[in-house]
Amino acid sequence: MSWRTKQSRISANAGILLGGLLVSLALGCNDSRVEQPARKATTEQERIQPGCETGEPHQLTVPPEAQEGQTFQTAPVERRPFRDEIAATATIKPNEYRLAHLSPRIEGRVIDVKAVLGQHVKAGHVLALMDSIELGQKKSDFLQAKTNHEVDKRNYVREEGLYKEQITSEKEFLDAKGRYEKSLAAFRAAHEALRLIGLSEEDIKGIDWSTKGQPLSYFPLVSSLNGSVIERTITLGELITPKDKAFTIADLSTVWIILDVYEQNLAAVRKGAEVEITVDAFPGETFKGTIVYLSEVLNPTTRTIDARVETPNPQRRLRPGMFARAAVIIPGRDSDALVAPLAALQQVNNQTVAFVEKKPGTYEVRQVTVERRSPLYGEIQSGLHEGETVVTTGSFYLKSILLKEQIGGG
Template sequence: MKKVILFTLLALGVWPVFGQQESQKAETTAEIAVMAPPSLLQRLKIAPVASAEIGETLHLPGRVMLNEHRVARVGPSVSGRVTDVTAFVGQNVRQGQHLGTINSTELSIAQAAYLKAKTQMNLRRLAVDRARRLLEADVISRAELHERESELTEVEVELRASADQLAVMGMSEEAIRRLSSSGQIDSVIPVTATLSGTVIEREISIGQIAQPADDLFTVADLSEVWVVAEAPEQQAYLVETGGNAEVQIPALPGQKITGTVIYVADIVNPSTRTVTVRMEVKNPERKIKPEMLATMVIHRPRITSLNIPSKAVVRTGDRDYVFVQDSENQFILTPVSLGPDLGGLRRVIAGLTEGQRIVVDGAFHLNNERIRKELE
């Protein structure tokens, strides 16, 4: 009979709406009435929804990391063989300090090209001066003078390019001037610190061939470090850039460490469903070590809002519910929107009003009674 009715509806161009009716029925039954038997009613604790002052505090697990803005990875500016090493792990160095020495044939070739270009420039200048005198004596044409001046300009460009290449290879302006005045090639060039701090890594030994892509030393300024933590996506809204935070480090018990939140990620990590939070911490005594485990504690100002006990909440499916008292022994399972658990309380965002009486203890047993009746 059902097949005949369905065929008739399709023939008339009418589509059945059974699924829509079921959906509407599910929506209208979002609030479910539950009758509590006398034996259960005696076990329930009922209280009105009331406002209270509550402070929100986050405890986020994390670790100490280097401040990446205060880390320098030092390598050679030219390929060559290491002939000397003067810095070691744990040593404090200053910006510009000599860390090692490289002997480079590439540098020798570049210096030779520079000296050759300088010699050619001097010869072209002499040729231009001679051409000017000959032009005044009406021996050559002005076109020939222009040709000599063009040749001088080309050589000057080559000289400047050679000087720039030497600078890229790590030679200072003073060293280039010395080379220009003495004409003596020096293939040895130092590896110098680009940041004042502590050498925390060393990947160099005498005799090895070093390339510009190699990181021979890592220098870090440890007077300031980062603490990086992961905030659950539901609580990320509580963290604001520029806010103050505390750090608890198990390896440094009893020490009060504070800092400033400098970064809150704009995206959620899809693997962990967390948001990265970073804070900056002063470390003048170097007691805080990178890779130490830490807990970031963020305090939010205390606010007055509607709050209910966490025990009053029943989780069904992917939503939170509470039982609102409708009569002496009847309760309505009501969907609510709540904030995170904060010390046994949850802030009411939507779904309840002040003064409504709800089950604050025993909601679990009342929900079991509801499930039992539904199964019957």
């Protein structure tokens, strides 16, 4: 083989090797350009989805200076009986069977107001003193009719005795009898007129021309039940009529809690079901009652019915007008479950997360799957283990730190 032929073959082989090397480099560059975004996306996904299985759980470290002014409270993840419940919003109202709107039975002017808002009163307690010209006239007519009746009665009895002894004539006897019956009718009419405006038999018997030095036109407005004055609409010197509501008295030893039960939950809600009530005014405290009434009519706007709960309120802590959260207990469906407080669960990028305390200031972010929920707890399907400690108060602050890290890392 000649030297020129050998040189040509060597040159061809070198060209093949050089071409292969260039192709390899090109493919390598293409691979790196394709794979690097995937690795970046994976890193961001781990940061957005804390606690996913593609990497180690994300940890947050809060330095002492960042904890100043913040309150952190924790609670254990535990296994406990978990009841099936139906959550509902509710409003507290007075017990309307123990509620009275008071107004006078006759027009009168207010001359003294004795009751104040919030005052506890008993049945018969004088709330206000009023002056009525019409009442004064009716009492005067009653006293006059009473006097005429008593005089005519005595005259009739005397004439009857004389007539039986044939001392007086029949005409005089019949005239006396007629006057007596006429005065009796007038007396009964005057008596009934007083009853119609609300005076009791005891009040009527006590009417006299000198009634404790007060004019006949004075009369008291009294409470009809034991309770508290929750509304007062009258002022001194005001002229009020039977159409005006002067006072509202409510017995708040029991209150009504009106639940909004959605249409889809009607099959599970029954009269007599136990209900637990929580209000913002008393966090961590539960008030209990039972459903005593279910409305027969569905609200077409909200698609709910009213369920009424009566609950004892001996210390008057539940106030009419308060908003409440209610949990209707579904009987016979209790089961043990792994639970965590709802206060420990936060939503981050449409995912539920919890912050597990490893040590004070260091928290591990866990993605959590929640199945059933009650007003205070959620049933944990995955993401947490029994005995771990999660942050409740302060979890929202940790969520804000996590979101800032995501924005900074993006």
